[in-house]
Amino acid sequence: xxxxxxxxxxxxxxxRKTTDSVEDELELxxxxxxxxxxxxxxxxxxxxxxxxxxxxxxxxxxxxSGVVNEETFKDIxxxxxxxxxxxxxxxxxxxxxxxxxxGSVSFEDFxxxxxxxxxxxxxxxxxxxFNLYDINKDGYISKEEMLDIMKAIYDMxxxxxxxxxxxETPRQHVEIFFQKMDKNKDGVVTIDEFIDSCQNxxxxxxxxxxxxxxx
Amino acid sequence: MATGVAAWLPFARAAxxxxxxxxxxxxxxxPGDNSKRQDELIILNISGxxxxxxxxxxxxxxxxxxxxxxxxxxYNEETKEYFFDRDPDxxxxxxxxxxxxxxxxxxHECISAYDEELTFFGIIPEIIGDCCYEEYKDRKRENLExxxxxxxxxxxxxxxxxxxxxxxxxxFENPHTSTMALVFYYVTGFFIAxxxxxxxxxxxxCGSTFNQKDMPCGxxxxxxxxCIDTACVMIFTVEYLLRLFAAPSxxxxxRSVMSIIDVVAILPYYIGLVMTNxxxxxxxFVTLRVFRVFRIFKFSRHSQGLRILGYTLKSCASELGFLLxxxxxxxxxxxxxxxxAEKGSSSTKFTSIPASFWYTIVTMTTLGYGDMVPKTIAGxxxxxxxxxxxxxxxxxxxxxxxxxxxxxxxxxxxADKRRAQKKTRMARIRxxxxxxxxxxxxxxxxxxxxxxxxLTGKDEEEQKSMSLLESQHHHLLHCLEKTTAHxxxxxxxxxxxxxxxxxxxxxxxxxSTASHDSPAVTCCxxxxxxxxxxxxxxxxxxxxxxxxxxxxxxxxxxxxxxGDPLLHSTSRSNLNMKPxxxxxxxxxSGRITTAIISxxxxxxxxxxGDGLHRPPKRRSHxxxxxxxxxxxxxxxxxxxxxxxxxxxx
Numbered sequence: 001x002x003x004x005x006x007x008x009x010x011x012x013x014x015x016r017k018t019t020d021s022v023e024d025e026l027e028l029x030x031x032x033x034x035x036x037x038x039x040x041x042x043x044x045x046x047x048x049x050x051x052x053x054x055x056x057x058x059x060x061x062x063x064x065s066g067v068v069n070e071e072t073f074k075d076i077x078x079x080x081x082x083x084x085x086x087x088x089x090x091x092x093x094x095x096x097x098x099x100x101x102x103g104s105v106s107f108e109d110f111x112x113x114x115x116x117x118x119x120x121x122x123x124x125x126x127x128x129x130f131n132l133y134d135i136n137k138d139g140y141i142s143k144e145e146m147l148d149i150m151k152a153i154y155d156m157x158x159x160x161x162x163x164x165x166x167x168e169t170p171r172q173h174v175e176i177f178f179q180k181m182d183k184n185k186d187g188v189v190t191i192d193e194f195i196d197s198c199q200n201x202x203x204x205x206x207x208x209x210x211x212x213x214x215x
Numbered sequence: 216m217a218t219g220v221a222a223w224l225p226f227a228r229a230a231x232x233x234x235x236x237x238x239x240x241x242x243x244x245x246p247g248d249n250s251k252r253q254d255e256l257i258i259l260n261i262s263g264x265x266x267x268x269x270x271x272x273x274x275x276x277x278x279x280x281x282x283x284x285x286x287x288x289x290y291n292e293e294t295k296e297y298f299f300d301r302d303p304d305x306x307x308x309x310x311x312x313x314x315x316x317x318x319x320x321x322x323h324e325c326i327s328a329y330d331e332e333l334t335f336f337g338i339i340p341e342i343i344g345d346c347c348y349e350e351y352k353d354r355k356r357e358n359l360e361x362x363x364x365x366x367x368x369x370x371x372x373x374x375x376x377x378x379x380x381x382x383x384x385x386x387f388e389n390p391h392t393s394t395m396a397l398v399f400y401y402v403t404g405f406f407i408a409x410x411x412x413x414x415x416x417x418x419x420x421c422g423s424t425f426n427q428k429d430m431p432c433g434x435x436x437x438x439x440x441x442c443i444d445t446a447c448v449m450i451f452t453v454e455y456l457l458r459l460f461a462a463p464s465x466x467x468x469x470r471s472v473m474s475i476i477d478v479v480a481i482l483p484y485y486i487g488l489v490m491t492n493x494x495x496x497x498x499x500f501v502t503l504r505v506f507r508v509f510r511i512f513k514f515s516r517h518s519q520g521l522r523i524l525g526y527t528l529k530s531c532a533s534e535l536g537f538l539l540x541x542x543x544x545x546x547x548x549x550x551x552x553x554x555x556a557e558k559g560s561s562s563t564k565f566t567s568i569p570a571s572f573w574y575t576i577v578t579m580t581t582l583g584y585g586d587m588v589p590k591t592i593a594g595x596x597x598x599x600x601x602x603x604x605x606x607x608x609x610x611x612x613x614x615x616x617x618x619x620x621x622x623x624x625x626x627x628x629x630a631d632k633r634r635a636q637k638k639t640r641m642a643r644i645r646x647x648x649x650x651x652x653x654x655x656x657x658x659x660x661x662x663x664x665x666x667x668x669x670l671t672g673k674d675e676e677e678q679k680s681m682s683l684l685e686s687q688h689h690h691l692l693h694c695l696e697k698t699t700a701h702x703x704x705x706x707x708x709x710x711x712x713x714x715x716x717x718x719x720x721x722x723x724x725x726x727s728t729a730s731h732d733s734p735a736v737t738c739c740x741x742x743x744x745x746x747x748x749x750x751x752x753x754x755x756x757x758x759x760x761x762x763x764x765x766x767x768x769x770x771x772x773x774x775x776x777x778g779d780p781l782l783h784s785t786s787r788s789n790l791n792m793k794p795x796x797x798x799x800x801x802x803x804s805g806r807i808t809t810a811i812i813s814x815x816x817x818x819x820x821x822x823x824g825d826g827l828h829r830p831p832k833r834r835s836h837x838x839x840x841x842x843x844x845x846x847x848x849x850x851x852x853x854x855x856x857x858x859x860x861x862x863x864x
Contacts, residue, residue, distance in 0.1 A: 080227045082648040093230050117229035132233045160709035161701040198236055207235040207242040211228050
């Protein structure tokens with residue numbers, strides 16, 4: 001008798017599972033994104049038509065569904081840094097690219113971000129970097145946020161570095177950063193302080209132009 | 216760098232702008248993109264069928280035939296296409312590999328034909344996707360086994376330099392290898408049979424003499440049977456000792472099942488010899504004779520079927536255990552019930568619950584001897600329920616056991632297979648990861664070396680050729696290094712640094728650690744320090760060989776290591792030679808040529824098989840330049856310096 005009850009409950013559970021999976025399949029199939037037209041993107045970004053074509057082909061090849069979710073993003077980014085763990089930094093990067101915060105990066109987000117990074121003015125690039133560092137998007141970079149970002153960057157180096165990475169290295173680096181950037185020593189860096197300090201730093205200015213020939 | 220993400224490299228490089236405000240040092244210059252080729256369509260003509268694809272698609276895997284300049288050999292000027300005289304059906308999956316980054320194995324293809332195609336196009340089979348890898352490996356194994364069956368005779372050929380011991384062992388294990396072995400095999404078999412028959416006949420009544428009752432033959436012809444028994448035990452003892460002598464690993468032989476059976480078979484005789492005088496333990500002595508029946512198990516050496524049966528039972532042990540357990544449960548339940556049901560009736564045989572066990576077992580197995588039958592009505596009812604359920608309880612687990620056995624057996628095989636495959640695949644992935652990391656480190660040393668070689672005035676023969684993608688990736692990693700003011704090193708150096716820091720009171724005297732003194736550096740000062748151990752490099756060499764020697768010694772102080780995974784890599788021309796040897800993913804590392812400057816005099820060190828975790832040592836090669844491994848091409852340049860060109864996949 002008990003066995004019969006057990007068999008019955010198993011059957012109902014299975015039936016429930018099949019209905020759930022059907023709904024799941026429907027959900028998955030709707031997550032496919034088609035980007036805006038080529039002309040619109042051309043107008044919104046600073047890429048030429050050909051460049052947009054090349055970009056989209058590469059993008060669509062890697063993500064046939066048209067959007068990148070965070071997991072895929074982390075995987076792809078981690079492939080470039082085999083020795084370390086790039087997932088934390090990729091997470092911050094994902095948030096920086098996902099401007100509408102819907103959990104996925106579509107081709108438009110992707111290409112807008114790239115447009116700023118590759119073809120934008122130095123001011124725009126600095127604003128983008130500020131947005132990357134400002135994790136909670138409150139307009140201020142606090143020491144904790146900077147520490148998170150710094151740790152993420154150092155994580156990408158991995159374990160096998162010379163000199164050996166110590167616990168306080170990121171913290172020290174954050175201190176240096178704040179000494180340079182925080183003009184009024186109030187413990188946070190605002191966007192104006194950031195832009196000012198960066199524009200006064202020759203190294204940073206030069207490095208901003210480094211990747212302009214990427215495409 | 217892994218496969219297929221070349222499209223994202225521009226994105227990764229652009230995102231590196233996020234590090235710039237954080238960095239304290241100037242960034243290195245980006246590699247120039249001088250080849251501003253527009254993306255063009257390439258036509259591939261495979262035996263008449265035309266495939267078209269973008270050039271950049273093919274360029275994704277620069278270490279394969281289609282991705283490198285090797286395809287120029289197949290370029291047809293008149294038709295402006297690349298012509299390959301190969302199977303167009305198989306080519307489909309190869310081209311799809313370039314397109315999607317995943318290599319699939321089409322099931323209708325013959326495994327060896329597919330392998331040949333892969334080898335021709337320079338693609339290693341290990342990168343077959345997970346969906347098809349198992350199938351591929353299964354087919355490959357089947358094929359290999361089929362080939363091995365054809366070559367079984369070769370295995371039995373006598374190897375030339377076998378010692379007497381090894382010959383004997385081979386004779387014992389494979390009786391058909393030599394006549395002596397065959398004779399031995401049959402003799403032992405004969406004596407086992409004799410021994411068993413003797414044991415049996417001993418107990419047969421042999422006819423009475425005079426007025427005595429029927430005596431078993433054993434007691435009548437004691438001497439004869441004793442002689443036969445002695446002879447058999449002699450033979451078995453000799454055989455056991457010979458096997459023990461010939462066994463390659465005596466300890467393992469003594470632990471094996473067959474040898475235990477041998478020992479158990481002959482031990483009772485010796486114990487009996489010792490104990491004949493003592494009358495008290497004659498009972499035990501009689502029991503010992505029972506163990507003589509174990510001699511029949513010696514036949515399992517002669518019979519393959521027995522061995523398989525034994526293995527089957529062993530592997531099915533848990534199922535059998537379950538059967539036994541459920542049977543025991545049922546027996547106890549029914550025995551209890553029968554006992555209490557029959558308690559009331561007079562002169563009942565069901566005197567206790569254990570006594571009812573016998574009834575229950577006989578009934579449930581549908582034997583029904585009839586020596587115990589219930590008399591009460593309740594007893595008869597429960598007895599009938601018992602016999603009905605007996606059929607179920609016995610009949611149900613048996614097919615379950617059979618099917619379970621078959622399923623678990625195959626599952627085990629598959630699980631073992633998958634585990635073994637997983638190990639190699641994880642190793643391959645790890646090597647590829649470290650390979651790409653090592654590629655970066657190699658290129659750094661390359662940069663260093665070419666600087667130094669320029670300083671010594673020696674012109675470098677080989678040009679470093681790195682694909683554009685590779686140089687861009689390295690530039691990206693270099694920027695990260697500058698941002699964090701730390702360098703990537705490989706594991707050996709890391710471990711050494713770790714040790715150094717741990718034992719900071721021990722200044723290391725080996726020249727190889729001279730350059731790593733203080734851990735805390737800034738990026739700019741480090742660059743200067745790296746150049747200081749090489750003051751002699753600036754001196755123009757008066758006499759080539761001696762100055763080269765000193766320069767070489769200095770250069771060797773920088774601990775130039777050949778990345779060990781690179782030793783595993785096979786150059787593409789050798790892919791046909793060693794198809795099973797390569798264990799790397801087709802990565803984007805391109806053709807990396809690294810220069811290893813070696814001292815001419817020291818003896819050659821053996822090439823490392825797995826040197827990732829060994830302490831760093833200078834790699835030297837003999838000046839004659841003979842290859843250490845077939846995958847490393849050495850070209851001797853002037854002044855007897857060997858420059859080893861290693862191309863990494």
